[in-house]
Amino acid sequence: MSRGFRNADETQSMSDKAVAEQIERIIDRGREDVAAVDGRCNDCGGPIGAERLEALPSATRCVACQAAWEQRAGR
Ligand SMILES: [Zn+2]
Structure with missing residues (x-):
């Protein structure tokens, strides 16, 4: 049971990181104007x-x- 929770946490943190990277790319692109x-x-x-x-x-x-x-x- 605890292993299941751990995997869910890892999946969640991975998708959080992906979202953060996407947001950073969008911010970088729009930084000039x-x-x-x-x-x-x-x-x-x-x-x-x-x-x-x-x-x-x-x-x-x-x-x-x-x-x-x-x-x-x-x-
Ligand atoms: Zn003003």
């Missing part, structure tokens, strides 16, 4: 705004953070 999640600013987490996203679907920051970022970047 991460699209805003649910229309939220990547900097402050606030809403980017539907109008802004419509005008610029690739926007990853709200207007305020984008302006601050552009100032930091010296543009």
